[in-house]
Amino acid sequence: MSESPFVAEATFHVRYAETDAQGIVHHASYIVYFEEGRSEYIRQRGSSYAEFERSGLYLAVTEINARYIKAARYDDRLTVRCWIVKYRSRSLVFEYEIIHTETGEKLLTGSSTHICINREGAIMRIPQAWQLW
Amino acid sequence: MSESPFVAEATFHVRYAETDAQGIVHHASYIVYFEEGRSEYIRQRGSSYAEFERSGLYLAVTEINARYIKAARYDDRLTVRCWIVKYRSRSLVFEYEIIHTETGEKLLTGSSTHICINREGAIMRIPQAWQLW
Amino acid sequence: MSESPFVAEATFHVRYAETDAQGIVHHASYIVYFEEGRSEYIRQRGSSYAEFERSGLYLAVTEINARYIKAARYDDRLTVRCWIVKYRSRSLVFEYEIIHTETGEKLLTGSSTHICINREGAIMRIPQAWQLW
Amino acid sequence: MSESPFVAEATFHVRYAETDAQGIVHHASYIVYFEEGRSEYIRQRGSSYAEFERSGLYLAVTEINARYIKAARYDDRLTVRCWIVKYRSRSLVFEYEIIHTETGEKLLTGSSTHICINREGAIMRIPQAWQLW
Numbered sequence: 380m381s382e383s384p385f386v387a388e389a390t391f392h393v394r395y396a397e398t399d400a401q402g403i404v405h406h407a408s409y410i411v412y413f414e415e416g417r418s419e420y421i422r423q424r425g426s427s428y429a430e431f432e433r434s435g436l437y438l439a440v441t442e443i444n445a446r447y448i449k450a451a452r453y454d455d456r457l458t459v460r461c462w463i464v465k466y467r468s469r470s471l472v473f474e475y476e477i478i479h480t481e482t483g484e485k486l487l488t489g490s491s492t493h494i495c496i497n498r499e500g501a502i503m504r505i506p507q508a509w510q511l512w
Numbered sequence: 513m514s515e516s517p518f519v520a521e522a523t524f525h526v527r528y529a530e531t532d533a534q535g536i537v538h539h540a541s542y543i544v545y546f547e548e549g550r551s552e553y554i555r556q557r558g559s560s561y562a563e564f565e566r567s568g569l570y571l572a573v574t575e576i577n578a579r580y581i582k583a584a585r586y587d588d589r590l591t592v593r594c595w596i597v598k599y600r601s602r603s604l605v606f607e608y609e610i611i612h613t614e615t616g617e618k619l620l621t622g623s624s625t626h627i628c629i630n631r632e633g634a635i636m637r638i639p640q641a642w643q644l645w
Numbered sequence: 646m647s648e649s650p651f652v653a654e655a656t657f658h659v660r661y662a663e664t665d666a667q668g669i670v671h672h673a674s675y676i677v678y679f680e681e682g683r684s685e686y687i688r689q690r691g692s693s694y695a696e697f698e699r700s701g702l703y704l705a706v707t708e709i710n711a712r713y714i715k716a717a718r719y720d721d722r723l724t725v726r727c728w729i730v731k732y733r734s735r736s737l738v739f740e741y742e743i744i745h746t747e748t749g750e751k752l753l754t755g756s757s758t759h760i761c762i763n764r765e766g767a768i769m770r771i772p773q774a775w776q777l778w
Numbered sequence: 779m780s781e782s783p784f785v786a787e788a789t790f791h792v793r794y795a796e797t798d799a800q801g802i803v804h805h806a807s808y809i810v811y812f813e814e815g816r817s818e819y820i821r822q823r824g825s826s827y828a829e830f831e832r833s834g835l836y837l838a839v840t841e842i843n844a845r846y847i848k849a850a851r852y853d854d855r856l857t858v859r860c861w862i863v864k865y866r867s868r869s870l871v872f873e874y875e876i877i878h879t880e881t882g883e884k885l886l887t888g889s890s891t892h893i894c895i896n897r898e899g900a901i902m903r904i905p906q907a908w909q910l911w
Contacts, residue, residue: 391524392551396544396673398666400719400831405662406839407813410806411529418525418587429587432799439849440805445842453666454551454562529804533698533797533852539706540680540795543673565666572716573672578709586799657790658817662810677795684791684853695853720817720828
């Protein structure tokens with residue numbers, strides 16, 4: 380990718396259920412925020428991951444990495460920024476950045492790797508219509 | 513309450529993590545959506561539940577009821593409507609309705625009862641500044 | 646049911662992810678504990694809900710009620726007790742009690758109502774082999 | 779560590795709420811299973827993370843990595859194996875392996891990095907009594 384990638388943003392409030400007894404957002408909740416970023420990415424590209432699945436294909440997660448920089452708390456407004464850094468015919472890699480919407484502070488960075496599979500779990504080529512990068 | 517109560521609305525997409533192997537939203541996820549409705553209610557009344565807790569008070573849940581009418585799926589846009597039906601000096605009851613934002617179909621109704629407690633768990637009077645109804 | 650019902654018990658530790666910023670188990674986590682009780686009920690009756698679904702049937706949740714008596718905390722050992730209070734040809738009602746395993750204190754009571762549906766969502770008769778009460 | 783590390787094991791059933799619309803365990807649920815492994819590690823070392831927090835210290839997560847090899851499904855019995863691979867005065871790294879208990883198949887590998895902080899978020903030395911490796 381010689382040019383800058385398309386960056387999608389999703390903004391939302393931290394839910395109380397996403398916090399833990401440390402008083403902060405539980406570290407597994409951010410993995411769900413990454414997913415929220417991917418959903419928004421696909422929507423903003425004029426497409427829908429729900430339709431992708433209805434066509435019989437799935438983007439299975441094969442790897443997740445997250446670096447936690449600063450904690451978020453209940454009711455904080457967060458923005459997930461999400462873009463594609465690598466894509467091949469059967470797989471792709473998303474990168475993420477989660478910031479505190481008001482202060483702009485970076486709270487987290489991460490990435491997720493996905494392969495395209497069908498209902499039987501066989502690895503499939505991503506159809507051209509779904510190459511969203 | 514002789515007059516109609518204030519009704520808050522929160523609208524959001526169903527997240528993939530909130531679905532289950534039946535292909536629909538898991539029934540416990542809606543309890544979190546109720547909470548999202550309450551958070552929005554308090555925000556729209558010009559207040560913040562986060563501040564309420566910083567003042568040393570908590571609204572502990574003492575009862576939850578939910579009736580499931582129709583299932584929601586990943587990426588559906590849902591609207592939680594939420595209002596207060598009963599309040600006393602130390603407790604209050606919220607009612608909820610969750611609808612499919614586009615079709616307007618009612619998916620769920622429910623209620624939650626809360627008592628005001630302090631950090632030590634003692635039942636407290638809700639301060640007048642926090643009587644949001 | 647003139648005789649006492651069969652009571653299943655499932656015992657486990659509270660996970661950190663199940664707590665919230667109040668320092669206690671989040672109220673929606675108990676709804677998942679109820680489900681854990683049902684899974685154990687079906688296992689102890691010599692059956693498996695996973696197999697039930699493979700046969701093309703589902704027990705959809707139509708109602709949930711929970712009364713919260715006392716909070717649980719991270720690492721507490723809890724026991725869910727679960728039994729069937731009502732059953733018809735197409736539906737059944739489970740009741741629950743969650744106790745603190747060591748102290749025996751009752752933390753929660755509740756119930757859930759389920760109807761039997763097929764993959765298309767049509768209401769179905771529960772096959773005799775699956776009438777576990 | 780010239781000798782083999784202590785390895786803790788926690789075994790449990792997959793809960794229905796932990797699955798997603800792909801019919802498999804949602805990828806964020808495994809991050810909670812890692813935590814379940816850590817809790818068990820600390821218990822098996824004769825200690826308790828709950829007590830650690832009561833002493834005013836926390837093990838904050840600074841990094842999570844997970845590689846997904848094979849999917850688990852509802853009701854599968856899983857075993858999380860967990861051990862410490864690196865430790866310093868203020869931080870430590872856990873590694874994980876999740877296997878399907880009956881077949882022994884490896885489903886996931888991963889790691890998590892933690893720093894010791896106090897209630898104010900300041901980085902602290904891990905007290906000698908808590909050096910569990």
